[in-house]
Amino acid sequence: MKTVEKIVNPVKRAGEQSPGKIYSDKLKVRARREWRGVKDTFYDYTRWLYLMSVLGRFIIVPRNVKGFFRYRWMMSYLFVPHGMDKFTIGLRDEALRIAHTSFNFVIADVTQAIANCFRGDRRVGNDKAYSDKCVITDENSMVTFMMGFDKEKVHTILREVPTMFASNIFHQFNVMHYLDVAQLNGIPGDVCPMPEAEAGISIDDDFCVLGCCAVQNNTTCDGSLMGNGIIAKRLERQYGIPTFQLATPLRHKEPDVLEYAADQIKQAIAFVEEHTGEHWDWDKYFAAAKRVNYATKCRIAQMEINSTPYPQFFGAAFSLYNDTNYMGNSGRDPNFVPIDRKLLELAEKGYKAKRMYAKEYRHRAIVWGVQPQYVIDMLYWMVQCWGVVPLTDMLSVINTDMIAEEDTPENREQAYRDMAMLNMEMIMRNHTHGGYKVLVDELWELCEKMNADIVMMWEHMSCKALTGMHGMFEDQARERGIHIMWVSHDLCDPRVFTRNAIRDQVSNYMRTVMREEPLDPSLEHIPDDEAY
Amino acid sequence: MMKKLLKLPLILLGIALGFFVVTFTVYFFNLDMKATALLAPLLEKWYDSREHDQYI
Numbered sequence: 001m002k003t004v005e006k007i008v009n010p011v012k013r014a015g016e017q018s019p020g021k022i023y024s025d026k027l028k029v030r031a032r033r034e035w036r037g038v039k040d041t042f043y044d045y046t047r048w049l050y051l052m053s054v055l056g057r058f059i060i061v062p063r064n065v066k067g068f069f070r071y072r073w074m075m076s077y078l079f080v081p082h083g084m085d086k087f088t089i090g091l092r093d094e095a096l097r098i099a100h101t102s103f104n105f106v107i108a109d110v111t112q113a114i115a116n117c118f119r120g121d122r123r124v125g126n127d128k129a130y131s132d133k134c135v136i137t138d139e140n141s142m143v144t145f146m147m148g149f150d151k152e153k154v155h156t157i158l159r160e161v162p163t164m165f166a167s168n169i170f171h172q173f174n175v176m177h178y179l180d181v182a183q184l185n186g187i188p189g190d191v192c193p194m195p196e197a198e199a200g201i202s203i204d205d206d207f208c209v210l211g212c213c214a215v216q217n218n219t220t221c222d223g224s225l226m227g228n229g230i231i232a233k234r235l236e237r238q239y240g241i242p243t244f245q246l247a248t249p250l251r252h253k254e255p256d257v258l259e260y261a262a263d264q265i266k267q268a269i270a271f272v273e274e275h276t277g278e279h280w281d282w283d284k285y286f287a288a289a290k291r292v293n294y295a296t297k298c299r300i301a302q303m304e305i306n307s308t309p310y311p312q313f314f315g316a317a318f319s320l321y322n323d324t325n326y327m328g329n330s331g332r333d334p335n336f337v338p339i340d341r342k343l344l345e346l347a348e349k350g351y352k353a354k355r356m357y358a359k360e361y362r363h364r365a366i367v368w369g370v371q372p373q374y375v376i377d378m379l380y381w382m383v384q385c386w387g388v389v390p391l392t393d394m395l396s397v398i399n400t401d402m403i404a405e406e407d408t409p410e411n412r413e414q415a416y417r418d419m420a421m422l423n424m425e426m427i428m429r430n431h432t433h434g435g436y437k438v439l440v441d442e443l444w445e446l447c448e449k450m451n452a453d454i455v456m457m458w459e460h461m462s463c464k465a466l467t468g469m470h471g472m473f474e475d476q477a478r479e480r481g482i483h484i485m486w487v488s489h490d491l492c493d494p495r496v497f498t499r500n501a502i503r504d505q506v507s508n509y510m511r512t513v514m515r516e517e518p519l520d521p522s523l524e525h526i527p528d529d530e531a532y
Numbered sequence: 533m534m535k536k537l538l539k540l541p542l543i544l545l546g547i548a549l550g551f552f553v554v555t556f557t558v559y560f561f562n563l564d565m566k567a568t569a570l571l572a573p574l575l576e577k578w579y580d581s582r583e584h585d586q587y588i
Contacts, residue, residue, distance in 0.1 A: 028572075029565035041560075048559050072579040078568045185588045205585045234587055532569065 002453045002481045004364050006387075007309055009356040014040060019090045019384065020522025028531045029082050040092050047100045051081055051107065058111050063125040067118040071206055076167035076174045077114070079532050080107060083170035086377035087317050090384040090520075094350030095357050098313050098343060102321040105339050106166075109324055114162045116155060120210030122239075130155070134211040135272055136235070138228070139165055139198070140219035141246065142426040143330045144419035145268040147292075148285035151332050154278045158328055159208050164197050165373070168492045169320075171532045172374035172499075175492045178204060187226070192462045193493045195219075195227030202231045213275035214243040215268055218250075220428045221465050244271040250433040252424035261420035282407050285415060288331035289405040292422070295325050298340040300400055305351050306391045307450045312347035312355065314390050315379040319371065322396045327427055360519055362387035363483075366446050368394045369458030369466055370428070372489040375499045382456070385503075385523040386510050391450045395427045397442070432465040440472055447482055454483045456506070460491050485509045498529040 014037025024031040033048075035041055055077070058064055068074045084107070087099045118124045120131035133153060137143050139160035146156045168175050175193065178200030183189050185203050187196055201207050214235050216228045228245075235241040246268045249257035269280055299322060302313045321343075325336050357380075367379065367390045379390040403418035404411040424430075431438050443455065455477060460466065477484035487505045490496035507524055510516050518524045558564050 027566065028569045030562050032561050033559060035560075045556060045559050049555065052564075069578065075572060075575050075579070078571070078575075079565065082565045082568075181586070185586070203586055203588050205587065230588060238587060532572070 004453045007361040009359045018522035023526045025527035067124040073167045076171035079170040089380045099317045102317045110166045117208040121208040131210040136211040136214035138217040141217035142423045147288040148280040168373040192223035195223040199227040199230040217246045262416040265419045286407045291331035312350040316376045360387045364452045365454040365456045366452045373492045374494045387519045459488045
């Protein structure tokens with residue numbers, strides 16, 4: 001079997017050595033926060049103050065208070081600081097700053113998204129003039145078709161992100177109610193719980209209702225199509241919000257699908273223009289395209305650092321920051337640029353200083369498949385407890401091509417193809433669809449490039465897209481001498497696999513197959529199954 | 533007047549120190565999240581009590 005060089009951290013971690021001690025089986029939150037030495041504890045404290053200020057500024061607006069008591073999912077946002085702590089387990093120095101810089105920005109972005117939803121919501125803010133310029137977009141859609149609209153005039157509302165996707169990170173039980181609603185209304189229980197929960201939110205009338213139109217996407221699976229059907233029906237028939245179906249080819253590596261996909265983008269843009277009364281602006285588009293390219297360059301540079309013995313930016317913060325930057329933003333917001341730059345500077349600084357997340361790196365892992373939201377700290381746990389470094393996750397392995405960014409007549413036509421390419425190869429779809437090459441072959445290429453000896457394979461038990469390839473992964477991993485560690489979960493339903501049931505699969509593999517003992521025994525069993 | 537002006541930095545320092553001691557205690561002992569965890573069951577009851585227009 002393939003092996004990698006073990007690296008021992010020559011620097012003893014400041015502060016406490018066993019962060020597992022801060023968990024308690026008597027509480028649904030941590031007993032206290034981690035002592036990271038004076039400098040890093042003070043830094044973490046200042047970031048906590050910043051988060052409190054973000055939440056405070058949100059809740060002093062009366063309509064946001066009204067929205068808080070109207071929508072069940074808002075309870076999750078009381079637990080934002082608890083959620084942030086999941087991203088910083090055992091971290092010090094640059095790693096701590098990278099986690100805060102990236103995920104604090106995501107939190108601020110999601111908070112703004114909620115405020116925007118409440119402003120236009122017919123039941124909360126009811127700002128009709130604002131709502132008439134809002135376009136509801138699908139959670140799993142790249143919003144490339146909005147890149148050429150002035151974001152001050154046309155507002156992109158990804159209402160599923162704060163309602164379902166982000167809320168499950170902060171509060172692991174918050175989606176269960178909506179899953180129950182969906183199943184009580186006849187949706188089978190073996191559907192992916194993400195679109196099922198979104199369908200449940202729609203059935204339960206717990207989405208904000210705003211916008212002059214909506215754009216849905218045939219996202220990543222049959223479950224998404226089912227959920228979108230239910231959501232679109234309510235939007236159109238009950239709320240009178242016309243909904244465009246952006247049909248995106250799934251075999252995105254086939255060159256003959258590109259023209260069709262580009263035509264779909266043109267139609268989506270025309271639909272938005274018709275309903276908002278605003279026009280596509282090529283200056284706005286190419287400015288956004290430059291920012292998309294900059295984000296791509298920064299992400300490639302981060303992946304190159306992660307290919308070295310001293311990876312710097314990985315784990316859930318890497319994945320969720322990329323999600324937000326690519327899918328939710330798509331170059332429209334210039335505020336992402338300085339964050340991209342700062343994150344790269346921090347990673348370069350950490351690389352030069354040979355900073356490590358844990359006291360030992362024993363294995364280098366590629367994380368493939370889809371991560372469960374309710375155990376979002378899993379990858380940090382894996383490196384702290386077992387010394388397995390998650391070099392990258394599948395969701396972060398996305399487009400590496402530069403798109404046209406100069407405004408010329410040829411590039412205006414190319415732009416539609418670029419938007420189509422980004423949309424087809426967006427997070428999730430780029431590997432779970434597109435055929436054998438993107439799901440299986442590219443994994444082994446990545447293992448080679450990043451010098452990985454383990455593939456940690458998230459096996460989302462309700463995901464039909466990946467299940468069919470199980471045997472091929474096993475056979476080919478064996479041929480290549482790469483360890484493959486299957487970790488089952490149910491995405492956002494903790495009743496099926498609890499957090500400890502998920503972590504135990506890794507611990508069992510490390511003990512029985514690798515014959516290893518944990519780096520930090522205090523973390524092997526964390527009493528957090530009942531915690532938020 | 534001068535005495536009052538000289539005292540001002542001390543007063544500001546005292547306020548800053550008091551703010552730090554209180555907020556750092558809340559932060560370190562996770563009192564913010566412990567209080568939230570007490571509040572959550574009450575909020576759940578509130579959300580459960582609401583009528584919902586279920587539609588499929």
